[in-house]
Amino acid sequence: EDKVVQSPLSLVVHEGDTVTLNCSYEVTNFRSLLWYKQEKKAPTFLFMLTSSGIEKKSGRLSSILDKKELFSILNITATQTGDSAVYLCAVESRDDKIIFGKGTRLHILP
């Protein structure tokens, strides 16, 4: 059965810290891995990764995929209180199914 496991489940850090969120997966016929940010509303798209070792970057957020070890990390540097959210990892298989992990709840203390 396909699955996505995220760790840690929750994380509390101080503003300015750097955090690393983890996502491991088992999926038949992998196509892509996606990261989303969810505040109080719907998830919003951050990154899509399809190739190993190529970093995707957007401001203070970056992500990389390792298709051999079946995991991805999401890094956030110089965290701000506005980064507080649930971060969701999802995996798409070649039959077009997209399944999500349970998320990492990140809280940034001022």
Added chain:
Amino acid sequence: DAGVIQSPRHEVTEMGQEVTLRCKPISGHNSLFWYRQTMMRGLELLIYFNNNVPIDDSGMPEDRFSAKMPNASFSTLKIQPSEPRDSAVYFCASSKMPGAPLLFGPGTRLTVT
């Protein structure tokens, strides 16, 4: 573009009643997904469509749940009869094609008493 549109945004109903949730995907998007989100179980995939055709409904919890996509701009998720354990936020999401990122609607918060 208006984004994915869902209605109603909130629904409170009594156990045993029929509930219909509606979704209008982004124009030009050919893939549509229905998810259910709870604190305990996270985001669960219920069913997804490509070009209006249901591809995989193995996530639909039981026969009380059904989904249709009669055309490219409209989909419904129906629960009949509803039960308290169906209480959750139901999200609809669409993408241009398989392999493109999913964009989510605002969700419908369903409470069954």
